[in-house]
Amino acid sequence: MPPTRRILVVGPSWVGDMVMAQSLFMTLQAEDPCAIDVLAPGWSLPILERMPEVRRGIAMPLGHGQFGLGMRWRLGRELAQARYDQAIVLPGSLKSALVPFFAGIARRTAFRGEMRYGLVNDMRALDKAALPMTVQRFVALGLPAGAALPRPLPRPRLVADAANQAQLRATHGLAAERPAISFMPGAEYGPAKQWPLPHFAALARALVARGHQVWVLGSAKDAPAGDEIVAAAGDGVVNLCGRTQLADAVDLLAMSEAAVTNDSGLMHVAAALDRPLVAVYGSSTPDHTPPLADRVVVRYLRLECSPCFARVCPLGHTRCLTEVTPESVLNALDSLALGTPLRLARSAGTA
Numbered sequence: 001m002p003p004t005r006r007i008l009v010v011g012p013s014w015v016g017d018m019v020m021a022q023s024l025f026m027t028l029q030a031e032d033p034c035a036i037d038v039l040a041p042g043w044s045l046p047i048l049e050r051m052p053e054v055r056r057g058i059a060m061p062l063g064h065g066q067f068g069l070g071m072r073w074r075l076g077r078e079l080a081q082a083r084y085d086q087a088i089v090l091p092g093s094l095k096s097a098l099v100p101f102f103a104g105i106a107r108r109t110a111f112r113g114e115m116r117y118g119l120v121n122d123m124r125a126l127d128k129a130a131l132p133m134t135v136q137r138f139v140a141l142g143l144p145a146g147a148a149l150p151r152p153l154p155r156p157r158l159v160a161d162a163a164n165q166a167q168l169r170a171t172h173g174l175a176a177e178r179p180a181i182s183f184m185p186g187a188e189y190g191p192a193k194q195w196p197l198p199h200f201a202a203l204a205r206a207l208v209a210r211g212h213q214v215w216v217l218g219s220a221k222d223a224p225a226g227d228e229i230v231a232a233a234g235d236g237v238v239n240l241c242g243r244t245q246l247a248d249a250v251d252l253l254a255m256s257e258a259a260v261t262n263d264s265g266l267m268h269v270a271a272a273l274d275r276p277l278v279a280v281y282g283s284s285t286p287d288h289t290p291p292l293a294d295r296v297v298v299r300y301l302r303l304e305c306s307p308c309f310a311r312v313c314p315l316g317h318t319r320c321l322t323e324v325t326p327e328s329v330l331n332a333l334d335s336l337a338l339g340t341p342l343r344l345a346r347s348a349g350t351a
Contacts, residue, residue: 015265076102190311
């Protein structure tokens with residue numbers, strides 16, 4: 001029997017948030033099978049295609065920060081033909097609530113945000129103390145107001161593409177016989193979330209000496225960082241930053257034995273693929289946006305100045321990141337190897 005409810009979700013603008021939104025989609029389907037369409041930035045459509053709960057992604061034709069009232073009105077009138085029963089608006093901005101209003105969707109659910117009275121008619125008050133985590137806030141919007149969250153929360157689970165994995169190995173000459181550890185050295189938010197590149201390079205040298213290969217993943221913006229890691233670490237490290245698309249990163253991470261990452265969008269992708277993961281936090285905190293998986297070690301020092309949530313360290317020392325040593329991350333990878341297929345045998349004299 002086909003789903004009876006049709007729901008339009010206005011999705012977030014960040015990779016990590018879009019991955020965490022899958023927990024909402026899972027919750028909606030568990031409550032009552034439904035057809036879920038997601039209005040989101042065009043870059044996110046490949047991620048949505050890896051979520052079985054989503055019927056289709058709809059590209060928002062406006063960039064982040066663009067108001068475009070006329071465009072939003074035309075898109076709303078076009079989507080009115082789908083006769084959605086409910087819209088759930090995840091961003092807190094006024095403009096994000098316009099399309100569901102213009103589409104005439106009867107029930108428009110969101111937290112109280114930028115003067116959205118009238119645009120949102122199922123308005124929820126956000127208790128940040130009760131819902132400290134982003135994923136909790138997303139899931140709460142899929143439930144009746146005041147309803148208890150499911151326990152445990154459903155965790156994002158992206159689906160890999162085996163055919164694309166084979167193509168990626170062939171295209172980039174990635175050896176199948178050497179287990180790969182993926183590095184994600186980028187952080188779109190700013191350098192106060194980025195573990196030092198010399199630390200990544202030192203870790204890469206240790207892993208290559210153990211018989212691993214290292215794949216550096218990220219966007220074209222991260223390519224210089226990848227080049228620096230390759231230059232300092234030598235053979236066995238492949239810089240794939242800017243050479244792959246977002247869907248490719250999903251498939252490369254799914255092939256990886258483990259991943260080492262900053263607090264970034266790809267961190268959440270790795271967690272949603274259930275990869276053993278070491279996540280290094282600096283200016284942000286895992287209390288709000290932790291990787292949603294079991295096989296995770298978080299390196300977060302909780303210094304007196306943390307978390308500051310700044311893009312650039314206001315004190316100029318970035319101790320929250322520099323004092324997380326490569327040895328401690330290597331030890332974290334070793335701890336994840338216990339009871340898993342990871343092949344990180346300890347070397348004599350390794351810290």
